[in-house]
Amino acid sequence: xxIVFMNRLSKQSxxxxxxxxxxxxxxxxxxxxLGWREFGENQESADSLWYEGTSWNEMLxxxxxxxxxxxxxxxxxxxxGVFHEEESLAGRNQEQLKLQYYSxxxxxxxxxxxxxxxxxRKAASERKAPYLLASNRLLRLLGTFLPKTExxxxxxxxxxxxxAAQYGLEILAITSAAERSHSxxxxxxxxxIDEESFTSWLYKQKEIKYKKQLERLRLRRVxxxxxxxxxxxxxxxxxxxSSRREILEAVEELEKDGYIxxxxxxxxxASMSGAEQEAVWNAYQELGDTLLKPVLHKVYGEEITSAGSxxxxxxxxxxxxxxxxRENEGTPGLAPHPQEQA
Numbered sequence: 346x347x348i349v350f351m352n353r354l355s356k357q358s359x360x361x362x363x364x365x366x367x368x369x370x371x372x373x374x375x376x377x378x379l380g381w382r383e384f385g386e387n388q389e390s391a392d393s394l395w396y397e398g399t400s401w402n403e404m405l406x407x408x409x410x411x412x413x414x415x416x417x418x419x420x421x422x423x424x425x426g427v428f429h430e431e432e433s434l435a436g437r438n439q440e441q442l443k444l445q446y447y448s449x450x451x452x453x454x455x456x457x458x459x460x461x462x463x464x465x466r467k468a469a470s471e472r473k474a475p476y477l478l479a480s481n482r483l484l485r486l487l488g489t490f491l492p493k494t495e496x497x498x499x500x501x502x503x504x505x506x507x508x509a510a511q512y513g514l515e516i517l518a519i520t521s522a523a524e525r526s527h528s529x530x531x532x533x534x535x536x537x538i539d540e541e542s543f544t545s546w547l548y549k550q551k552e553i554k555y556k557k558q559l560e561r562l563r564l565r566r567v568x569x570x571x572x573x574x575x576x577x578x579x580x581x582x583x584x585x586x587s588s589r590r591e592i593l594e595a596v597e598e599l600e601k602d603g604y605i606x607x608x609x610x611x612x613x614x615a616s617m618s619g620a621e622q623e624a625v626w627n628a629y630q631e632l633g634d635t636l637l638k639p640v641l642h643k644v645y646g647e648e649i650t651s652a653g654s655x656x657x658x659x660x661x662x663x664x665x666x667x668x669x670x671r672e673n674e675g676t677p678g679l680a681p682h683p684q685e686q687a
Contacts, residue, residue, distance in 0.1 A: 346371040346378060354420040366420060368412065370404070377404045381411070406562045410555035416548035419541075440535070441502040445482060446546050447534050448489035456523050457488035463519060467512070478512065479503070490531060493521040497529045564595050569604065577612045578660075589656070593663055600667045610664050617661055625662060629669045637662050 350370040367382045379396040396407040461484060468475040479487075483503040492498040495513055498520075499506070504513075527533065567585045576584065581592050600606055614622065621644070628643040637659055641649060645658065 346373040353423045354415065355423060356418070356420045364420075366415070368415075370408070375399055377401060379404050379408055379411075381415070400562075400566070403559070403562050403566065406555065406559035410552060410559050413548050413552035413555055417545050417552055419545060442547065443535055443538055443543065444486060444490075444502060444531060446543050447538060448482075448485045449546075451489055452485055453488045453491070453523065456491065456520065457485055459519050460484040460488055460516070463515060467515070479508075487516060487520055490527070490529075491520045491523050491525040492517065492529070493525075500530060561595070564591070565599060568592065568595055568599065572606055572609050575608060575612070577609065581609075589660065593660060597663065597667065600671070606667065610667060613664055614661060622665060625665045626669060629666065634666050634669055634673075637666075 348369055348371050350368075352368045354366045354368060356364045356366070365384045367384075369380050369382070371378045371380075376399055377396065378394065381393045381395060383391045383393075395411050396404045398404065460479075461481075464475050464478050464484065468478055471478075480503065483501070486501050486503065490497075490501060492501060495509055495517070498504055498509055498513055498517060564585055564587060568581055571581045571584050578589050578592060581587075582589055585592060587595075596606055596609065624644045625640065628640040632639050632643060634640075640662055641655070641658060649655065649658070
């Protein structure tokens with residue numbers, strides 16, 4: 346096996362000289378191996394094989410995720426650049442990240458819960474998803490820094506002029522009622538943060554990010570293998586331990602990336618009449634393919650919304666939309682119009 350990359354990392358351990366580890370990547374006849382070796386005080390080494398396989402992308406995903414875990418535990422590279430093309434930790438959003446970190450360490454839970462309750466009520470009244478009004482991260486920032494004026498509110502990352510105009514008065518009614526011991530602007534936050542703890546937290550955020558990316562990569566691999574084997578949605582669900590919705594979203598990404606998923610579409614639409622598929626296709630031509638609800642109502646009538654679960658209807662609409670978009674983009678190997686299949 347040829348070693349193509351190696352780096353040495355150290356970890357300070359109290360007053361001791363610290364611990365050391367090696368991170369390595371090897372390749373042999375197209376097979377990739379990724380490993381980690383720790384050296385203890387007695388110089389004995391402990392090896393961990395993180396990945397072995399033929400997928401460079403999956404190996405890279407494992408590399409980033411596992412390395413972020415180790416960096417979060419306190420390991421630091423002797424040679425910088427272990428994340429290669431990833432963004433620098435000293436980027437332009439450093440100040441915002443420190444505000445986020447501080448808000449997680451000094452959360453005012455009672456104000457945060459009050460803001461969450463406000464968001465639920467507001468989302469219900471406006472018939473919107475709660476996250477469209479404000480993310481959990483934003484509510485925690487608001488609950489920690491407690492702005493009392495619109496000027497202070499606009500200093501919170503994630504609050505722009507539009508959001509302040511729409512919800513500012515209601516938010517301030519909650520945050521300004523709580524006592525606070527700090528001031529605005531929030532430039533004092535940086536001096537209150539332990540840099541080493543903050544850096545470990547940053548790598549924890551990377552760990553979460555890379556874990557999600559790795560899960561998507563592995564799901565794609567399982568789906569491609571399953572589709573090649575002639576599996577349907579339910580079989581893919583069992584193989585991947587994912588929901589049908591997650592599988593469908595991944596299938597849409599595969600189609601966008603140029604993979605052929607026609608065998609899955611054929612299998613799932615086999616019980617759907619040609620006339621019904623024709624009606625859906627014509628609705629997309631008339632209404633466009635951005636929103637599914639108008640197409641649903643066009644084909645099945647508005648009374649369909651009171652007919653119970655609509656998951657199967659929406660699933661079929663999305664599968665037909667894959668072919669509709671492909672044909673309208675002029676991609677080679679177009680699926681035939683439903684009428685031509687009848």
